[in-house]
Every structure is written in structure tokens, then in C-alpha cells.
Amino acid sequence: MLRLHYNLEKMSMGLVAGIIVAASIGGIVEIAPLFTIDETVEIPDDMRPHTPLELAGREIYIREGCYACHSQMVRSLADELDRYGPYSLAAESAYDHPMLWGSKRTGPDLARLGEKYSDAWHSAHLIDPRSVVPASIMPAYPWLSRDLDTDLIGDQLATLATLGVPYTADMVDAALDDAKGQSQPDTEAGDAVRERYGADVAVRAFDGDPGRLTEMDAVVAYLQSLGTLTDAPYELLAGETQ
Incomplete structure (x- = not known):
């Protein structure tokens, strides 16, 4: 041989x-x-796609190269379960184009980040990481305070719909209004977001200013959605530990 x-x-x-x-x-x-x-891949019944604002935040996350230092896949190892929570399911990435599992952890895994920290914490962390994590080596992103470019949000939803993501025609038509509405709590526009995407969707002024729609709103909305699109991983882990 x-x-x-x-x-x-x-x-x-x-x-x-x-x-x-x-x-x-x-x-x-x-x-x-x-x-x-x-x-x-069996998609859970309660699985929802990202809202337009979360999707815009995901695009900024990709643009800034965050996936190069943060993974979004918890493996079924005891130490990872203890640190991050339930291991990732393939179904959780069924609507991701592209998927952002990552292959490097310069920073922690973000698959279960949603609602772990406050919106104010995320905003401060993105503007000046060392203000909340003194040992952090993450770069600062102060420019995220600029206005969000919403010109392509409707087209992005329409494109993803052709790839099988369950965006309805109503969701595509209302994409711009929903992007603005998700950052405007206690308004009819905010209520409309919940009607289309579910009562559990976070509708808040993510950057603290409901009068402006910024890139910070979008990124924080996306980060707060990670691990919250379905309860399936938590239910599966609970069943396995009984």
C-alpha cells in the first residue's frame, strides 16, 4: 500500500x-x-422567525464580524451546559441564512444570551466594553448610535420568505412599520408587532430612546432574541434530567 x-x-x-x-x-x-x-430537522410549533428589527440587528452583527469571536452553538458537554444552558438544536437555526454557529470563542458563546442582561447593559457594553467588563478585549462600537438604515428591510424579509422562512405577505408589507414599532412600547405599532410575531416578542426602546430608531436598537433587539425563539431546548433538557 x-x-x-x-x-x-x-x-x-x-x-x-x-x-x-x-x-x-x-x-x-x-x-x-x-x-x-x-x-x-423537526421545527418546533412555537418556533418564530426574527422580527424585522432583530433581522436588521443580525445583519449588523454579521457586518461587524461578531461571528468571528462569538459562537452560537452550545455543545452537549457538561461544562457547556453548566455555563451556557441547554445544548443547541438544529431546528433553532432552520431559519438562519447564513447560520452563525461559529468556530471560535474569543468571547463567550451567545446562543442563550437573550434576556440574560438588561438592554442598558448591552448598550453600554457595545459602546465601551470595559465599562461593564473590565477585562474585556472586545472592540468598542460607538457608531451603533447612528440611525438605522431601513431601506432594505422589506426586501430582506421577502428574500428569506422565498427560502422557506415563514414570513407572510402581511409581515413583508409591514416590515418597515414593525421595525419601528418594536422600539416603541405602548403604541399601536408595538402592539402590531406582537400580533404578528407573538406576545412574547420584546417591544422596548432598546437603546433607551423611543424617539429614534438606531443601529443600537437593532443589535440589542437581536442579542435579546438569541435563545428565545423557541422553548424546545429547555423542554428537551428538562425531560432528559427527570
């Missing part, structure tokens, strides 16, 4: 063909299961 491999290394085209065969086998093993994703 070693002799065969030695001879193959001396033939450039043979070596290329061998690499192609090996890569093809590996690719098939990884890609083929994706064609059965609809049958293998």
Missing part, C-alpha cells in the same frame, strides 16, 4: 485524480444529508 502511494506521488496527474476522488467522497458525505434536511 505504501509502495502504491509512493508511486502515485510521482505522477502529478494521478495524484490530482486521487485528491479529487478523496475530496469528492468527503463532499458527498457532508452534502448528501442536507438534501434530507426537511425530514431530519
